[in-house]
Amino acid sequence: MSVSNDVSGWPSLFQPRSMDPMLDLDIDVHSLPKEVNPPDFWQERAACYGLDPEVxxxxxEEEAGLALSYCGVCSxxxxxxxxxxxxxxxxGVWGGTTEQQRRRLIRHVA
Ligand code: SF4
Structure with a gap:
């Protein structure tokens, strides 16, 4: 049985090369919003709102799949x-990235 990696419905900013959270995402960090309000301003619209933060x-990194699945549908x-x-x-998982992925992203743009 094959697992589809078709995520063509995702915004282009978040086109993963693989559903494996250990692998990098194709994220254009420069396209992210420059000025961002704190979570208090947007967390009520988040897919994770009200969920157990432990998730x-x-x-x-291998246990991040459930969290990433929420991020995948988060507005x-x-x-x-x-x-x-x-x-x-x-x-933790933020914006569809794991800790390692964010470290790589930051290193990549530094
Ligand atoms: S992107 Fe993920 S961690 Fe961030 S608010 Fe949405 S569901 Fe929560």
């Missing part, structure tokens, strides 16, 4: 990722 702080994903990057959020 978004997995102990390993504030770009804002969330921009906030995380601009504020140096080191831990």
């Amino acid at each position: 978004f702080f997995p102990t390993t 504030v994903r770009e804002v969330c990722l921009a906030w995380a990057i601009q504020n140096g959020e080191r831990y």
